[in-house]
Amino acid sequence: xxxxxxxxxxxxxxxxxxxxxxxxxxxxxxxxxxxxxxxxxxxxxxxxxxxxxxxxxxxxxxx
Numbered sequence: 001x002x003x004x005x006x007x008x009x010x011x012x013x014x015x016x017x018x019x020x021x022x023x024x025x026x027x028x029x030x031x032x033x034x035x036x037x038x039x040x041x042x043x044x045x046x047x048x049x050x051x052x053x054x055x056x057x058x059x060x061x062x063x
Contacts, residue, residue: 021027028044 018027022029028040028048028060030040031037
């Protein structure tokens with residue numbers, strides 16, 4: 001499992017969107033590394049990106 005994915009939101013609306021998607025089960029959950037650190041699996045994020053594409057580079061479905 002690759003652990004190279006870290007993410008920082010550009011404002012509160014970015015993190016709210018991600019956590020809403022996690023709550024709906026449409027975005028991969030984080031792995032808790034310590035009480036103050038969480039990360040996503042690179043493989044899961046790449047899989048999520050592939051899943052939301054329609055087969056055309058840059059064309060994505062609505063979430």
